[in-house]
Amino acid sequence: MAKRSCEFKTEVSQLLNLMIHSLYSNRDIFLRELIANAADAIDKARFDSLTDPAQARDWKISIGIDKEAKILTITDNGIGMTEQEVIDNVGTIAKSGTRAFLKMLEEKGTSAADMPEMIGQFGVGFYSAFMVASKVELRTKRSGSDAPAVCWSSTGEGSFEIESCDRTEPGTEIKMFLKDDAEMYLESWKLTGIIHKYSDYIEYPITVPEVKVDEDKKETVTEKTVNSQKAIWLRKPSEITEDEYKSFYTHISNFAGTNYLKPIHISAEGVSEFKALLFLPKEAPFNLLMPDIQKKGLQLYVKRVFITDECKALLPDYLRFVSGVVDSGDLPLNVSREILQDNPHIAKIEKTITSKILGELKKLIENDRENYDLFFTEFGKILKEGLHTDFTNAEKLKDLVLYGSMNTPEDKKITLAEYVSAMPENQPAIYYITGDKRESVESNPGLEYFRKQGYDVLFMTDPIDEWVMQSMNQYAKKNFVSITKDGLEIDGAEETVKAAAEKYGKILEYLKKEFEGKVSEVRFSVRLTESPCCLITEGSALAPHMERLFRAMNQAVPESKRILELNPEHPLIAALNDMAGDAENPDLKKYANVLWDQALLSEGSPIKDTAAFVKNVTELMLKGIGK
Numbered sequence: 220m221a222k223r224s225c226e227f228k229t230e231v232s233q234l235l236n237l238m239i240h241s242l243y244s245n246r247d248i249f250l251r252e253l254i255a256n257a258a259d260a261i262d263k264a265r266f267d268s269l270t271d272p273a274q275a276r277d278w279k280i281s282i283g284i285d286k287e288a289k290i291l292t293i294t295d296n297g298i299g300m301t302e303q304e305v306i307d308n309v310g311t312i313a314k315s316g317t318r319a320f321l322k323m324l325e326e327k328g329t330s331a332a333d334m335p336e337m338i339g340q341f342g343v344g345f346y347s348a349f350m351v352a353s354k355v356e357l358r359t360k361r362s363g364s365d366a367p368a369v370c371w372s373s374t375g376e377g378s379f380e381i382e383s384c385d386r387t388e389p390g391t392e393i394k395m396f397l398k399d400d401a402e403m404y405l406e407s408w409k410l411t412g413i414i415h416k417y418s419d420y421i422e423y424p425i426t427v428p429e430v431k432v433d434e435d436k437k438e439t440v441t442e443k444t445v446n447s448q449k450a451i452w453l454r455k456p457s458e459i460t461e462d463e464y465k466s467f468y469t470h471i472s473n474f475a476g477t478n479y480l481k482p483i484h485i486s487a488e489g490v491s492e493f494k495a496l497l498f499l500p501k502e503a504p505f506n507l508l509m510p511d512i513q514k515k516g517l518q519l520y521v522k523r524v525f526i527t528d529e530c531k532a533l534l535p536d537y538l539r540f541v542s543g544v545v546d547s548g549d550l551p552l553n554v555s556r557e558i559l560q561d562n563p564h565i566a567k568i569e570k571t572i573t574s575k576i577l578g579e580l581k582k583l584i585e586n587d588r589e590n591y592d593l594f595f596t597e598f599g600k601i602l603k604e605g606l607h608t609d610f611t612n613a614e615k616l617k618d619l620v621l622y623g624s625m626n627t628p629e630d631k632k633i634t635l636a637e638y639v640s641a642m643p644e645n646q647p648a649i650y651y652i653t654g655d656k657r658e659s660v661e662s663n664p665g666l667e668y669f670r671k672q673g674y675d676v677l678f679m680t681d682p683i684d685e686w687v688m689q690s691m692n693q694y695a696k697k698n699f700v701s702i703t704k705d706g707l708e709i710d711g712a713e714e715t716v717k718a719a720a721e722k723y724g725k726i727l728e729y730l731k732k733e734f735e736g737k738v739s740e741v742r743f744s745v746r747l748t749e750s751p752c753c754l755i756t757e758g759s760a761l762a763p764h765m766e767r768l769f770r771a772m773n774q775a776v777p778e779s780k781r782i783l784e785l786n787p788e789h790p791l792i793a794a795l796n797d798m799a800g801d802a803e804n805p806d807l808k809k810y811a812n813v814l815w816d817q818a819l820l821s822e823g824s825p826i827k828d829t830a831a832f833v834k835n836v837t838e839l840m841l842k843g844i845g846k
């Protein structure tokens with residue numbers, strides 16, 4: 220292949236430009252990133268060698284120093300890359316991570332000085348070499364392929380060059396021509412320090428040249444392995460430092476740019492033997508719900524051999540915010556990635572992991588409520604899915620969910636246990652209202668009766684709540700009852716409703732006729748104290764905010780008919796009743812329609828015809844002031 224020059228993809232160019240021209244607080248991490256890439260490459264080659272023993276070799280990562288030429292080299296004997304892979308991976312395909320990284324810098328206004336911490340987390344680690352080097356040369360040969368090796372080189376400005384080269388060993392070598400101010404990275408002690416700090420747990424030996432002067436003052440250079448290679452998940456928690464946890468989390472977390480809240484060690488023996496190190500996350504990335512950032516699964520090792528970093532079957536979906544590593548002693552080494560999905564060992568591990576995580580969350584909610592609240596704000600939406608999907612653990616999950624409520628200040632959330640313990644003795648059920656945000660449920664007239672009774676009402680304002688409530692029947696032997704749905708049972712209501720229907724029969728009949736086709740029923744109720752009327756939903760129908768949400772997503776949903784409930788105590792009802800009947804007041808239609816629109820507005824729903832509403836209100840106002 221003749222030498223040719225290729226342009227970097229625009230986003231990559233922008234990123235490189237930042238790398239080259241910024242001043243950093245901590246450039247050391249470039250080494251961590253390149254070593255992590257080298258270790259990943261060896262993981263892949265080692266996996267292949269399980270089925271093709273000819274590919275097995277003494278896995279290692281070696282660092283070379285040329286003080287005179289100011290060149291630092293990192294070499295691995297991992298999987299290597301083909302020509303196309305080189306072009307794609309380091310230059311022309313701007314991965315979602317690159318874009319996300321640039322966007323994050325823009326949005327957060329993070330200064331370039333903080334950038335190094337975030338680089339690895341966005342999967343743009345290779346480019347960090349340009350923080351310390353004015354030119355980078357990469358030579359690589361794909362393991363198990365006859366294609367010639369490839370040399371890629373660039374100064375990071377606009378384009379890179381690519382050509383064949385004569386490297387014969389499989390793997391990748393990265394040569395960095397260090398900038399003048401980066402010469403400290405030519406010192407073995409400096410490199411050793413960085414490796415101890417960030418890459419100690421890497422399973423493969425990482426060697427750094429060590430110069431020894433013998434008695435005759437002759438210098439000999441040997442390669443010294445500087446990392447302990449002890450897999451972090453096999454170590455005693457008491458011996459792991461926070462720096463080690465942090466750097467490992469950065470390495471394995473699927474959530475770019477975040478910190479962890481708590482490491483969880485599991486050492487299972489007996490029926491199923493495995494070790495795991497998992498992390499509860501502290502904060503969600505800004506793009507948590509974007510599909511390509513969604514949880515990929517846990518990393519799976521078998522007897523310390525890396526198998527896959529996307530084992531979805533190890534965790535239920537609703538715990539997909541957990542990152543970590545599972546190392547199984549039971550699975551065969553040559554387990555194929557495909558069969559993991561229905562493997563009984565994996566299923567057992569999943570069960571153990573799930574209950575351990577739920578147990579840790581319970582400890583957190585009991586002992587560290589402040590951090591739990593923060594955690595729940597970020598990940599509660601995801602955790603709640605379990606209420607509907609994991610029936611075995613539903614009872615445990617009920618103790619982990621938090622909700623806002625009518626009697627709770629806006630910035631606080633309560634548990635179901637707290638709700639129940641604050642219930643007056645005569646309160647028959649757990650009441651809730653669903654809606655799209657606190658402000659819209661707060662002003663719903665349906666709350667009035669409950670406020671008067673001294674009952675609290677849970678505010679369920681996540682889109683997922685409506686779905687979850689379909690399977691939440693009871694908590695602490697109390698039924699869940701939606702206050703905006705049909706079927707609310709209130710003692711003594713029947714007589715009041717019957718009496719009102721007789722007393723105000725004229726307006727009831729009028730409204731039934733006027734709103735025919737729009738509502739399934741018009742009736743009196745006792746759930747209102749201040750408002751003249753409200754709309755409720757039939758038991759099985761979607762709440763109106765959900766109907767709107769589905770339509771916004773272009774999903775066809777039938778428009779469910781609502782029930783209009785009137786407040787017999789409200790003076791407006793008595794007045795309208797007087798207007799209805801034989802000598803019907805000509806303005807009654809306007810009044811009725813304003814009433815309807817108000818019912819929509821007060822539950823946070825839009826009104827269909829704003830112009831007609833404004834016209835009706837204006838005309839009635841003019842009449843009111845006698846014009």
Ligand code: ADP
Nearest residue numbers: 256257260299300308309342343344345346391
């Ligand atoms: P990430 O490693 O997070 O995917 P990088 O920018 O660090 O992002 O690397 C981009 C890609 O280049 C890697 O995913 C990998 O496919 C390839 N790559 C980088 N370094 C090596 C290496 N030493 N050996 C083989 N492939 C590598």
